[in-house]
Amino acid sequence: MSPESLDAALVESAQAGSMAAFARLVDRHQQALRAFLRRTCGDWALADDLAQETLLTAWSRIDRLKTGLSVRAWLCGIGYNKHLSTMRTTGRQRAREMAYEAEKPPSSGAMTDERLTLEAAMAELQPDQRACVALCLAADFSHAEAAETLGLPLGTVKSHVTRGRARLLAVLGGSDD
Amino acid sequence: MTDSDGRLHRLFAEDEPPVNDPAFTMAVMAGVARRRFLFDLGVLFVVASLGGAVLWSAWPVLAQHFVPLAAGLSPVVACLSLAITAVVLLEGRVTAASGLKHG
Numbered sequence: 653m654s655p656e657s658l659d660a661a662l663v664e665s666a667q668a669g670s671m672a673a674f675a676r677l678v679d680r681h682q683q684a685l686r687a688f689l690r691r692t693c694g695d696w697a698l699a700d701d702l703a704q705e706t707l708l709t710a711w712s713r714i715d716r717l718k719t720g721l722s723v724r725a726w727l728c729g730i731g732y733n734k735h736l737s738t739m740r741t742t743g744r745q746r747a748r749e750m751a752y753e754a755e756k757p758p759s760s761g762a763m764t765d766e767r768l769t770l771e772a773a774m775a776e777l778q779p780d781q782r783a784c785v786a787l788c789l790a791a792d793f794s795h796a797e798a799a800e801t802l803g804l805p806l807g808t809v810k811s812h813v814t815r816g817r818a819r820l821l822a823v824l825g826g827s828d829d
Numbered sequence: 830m831t832d833s834d835g836r837l838h839r840l841f842a843e844d845e846p847p848v849n850d851p852a853f854t855m856a857v858m859a860g861v862a863r864r865r866f867l868f869d870l871g872v873l874f875v876v877a878s879l880g881g882a883v884l885w886s887a888w889p890v891l892a893q894h895f896v897p898l899a900a901g902l903s904p905v906v907a908c909l910s911l912a913i914t915a916v917v918l919l920e921g922r923v924t925a926a927s928g929l930k931h932g
Contacts, residue, residue, distance in 0.1 A: 671865075682857075
């Protein structure tokens, strides 16, 4: 059974009320969703909280998921909207917390210098641009898939990815080949 | 994919969350179960309140018919109530044991 048809079968069971099927969907897609939100938020704890909220919302809206739609893209879309509303409502409070976090020594000792530079460069991108980069350059989404997921025009996604990629490579000191 | 794209991809992949994270899945499913429980509780509360209100408003009419019958029917009603309660409580186990329902 292909991953898509397995997803479709699990969605159908979850729509019929099966929590076991939904748990398998969570298992299959939690990594992609959490990775996307971590790259978009930059704050891992907040990203994991958002991922949990996203999956709870997905459970209550599972009936609205149309057949044939990618579960991963659907979840990332919900997660991105949650991220945007969190930024709007708690922007000031989070800014204070981030400033506090920034003063603490980094907890991720295993991070390479390059990885830290990339993280800092990602943080400087605009939220939309960051989300496009996270989907297209890190998670192998096509531009069209990312446009549908984020609710942005295709041209905007292409331009965000091109500019974001150039910015990241400039900061990392690589050639833009 | 160009070398630069490969490099970015590799850097992004350095701190991917684990493919399987039972603690995360368990936390999500506990939240789902909590939501489901609260929803069921809400539905039961509404149904019980409506039922109580209907019974209360219709009681003067019902009393005329039921009170004379109550003395004779009470043992039967008590047995039926017990049987229905047992069936409702054991439903999951009975159907699972008989292979009629999974999970």
